[in-house]
Amino acid sequence: MPKRKDLTKERIQAAMTQTLSVRATARYLNVSYQHLKKWMKFYKDDATGITLFDAHKNPHGKGIPKFMSNAPFGKKEPAILDIIEGRVDASSFNPQKLKYRMIEGGFLKEECHSCGFHERRVIDYKMPLIMNFKDGNKTHYQIGNVELLCYNCYFLYITNVLTNKDIEQLEDHVPLNNTSPAINFELDEYNQQRLRELGLGNDSKEDEFVKYL
Secondary structure (H helix, E strand, C coil): CCCCCCCCHHHHHHHHCCCCCHHHHHHHHCCCHHHHHHHHHHCECCCCCCEHHHHHCCCCCCCCCHHHCCCHHHCCCCCHHHHHCCCCCHHHCCHHHHHHHHHHCCCCCCCCCCCCCCCCCCCCCCCCEEEEECCCCCCCCCECCEEEEEHHHHHHHCCCCCCHHHHHHHHCCCCCCCCCCCCCCCCCHHHHHHHHHCCCCCHHHHHHHHCCC
């Protein structure tokens, strides 16, 4: 038995409900994989009798969005660490995918770097966070240069989130059909996966959410 019970069974199981693999659980709990593995092997699932480690292993990446796999659509994507350390040019990759990889990899905490805001919108589980590049270069993903800011802090410390036209239409109760393209309420693959993790991802329920957008 490990000397110190740093991680309780309840804490690990709660983290397991929010993740799809042991490595993702380690990132969620902000502990090393080996440290978590030790405790997950110590605790057993009450229903099955197998260890939490064996119950949560996901070697084939089941349920993880396709763009997170090693070879989506037959093309291998570079590891996010190669982009962060500047060995691979980030300009040819989708910024939303890189943002997701940085969060999943534990390089970015999914909350506002300035005020700590981390609440999600109920209808689609999205969080109002914008990726900010401190040096202004949107291809520099180095640690320390990239941060997530909520809309409020981005407005206060960086620049406007909405254009004047957007604000005029909001205040005049005009439908936002022709506002800034930066505002996108489409359920992307990342947020669809988040909904599935919460048990809200079947087609009928997704349709239920979309009709409110």
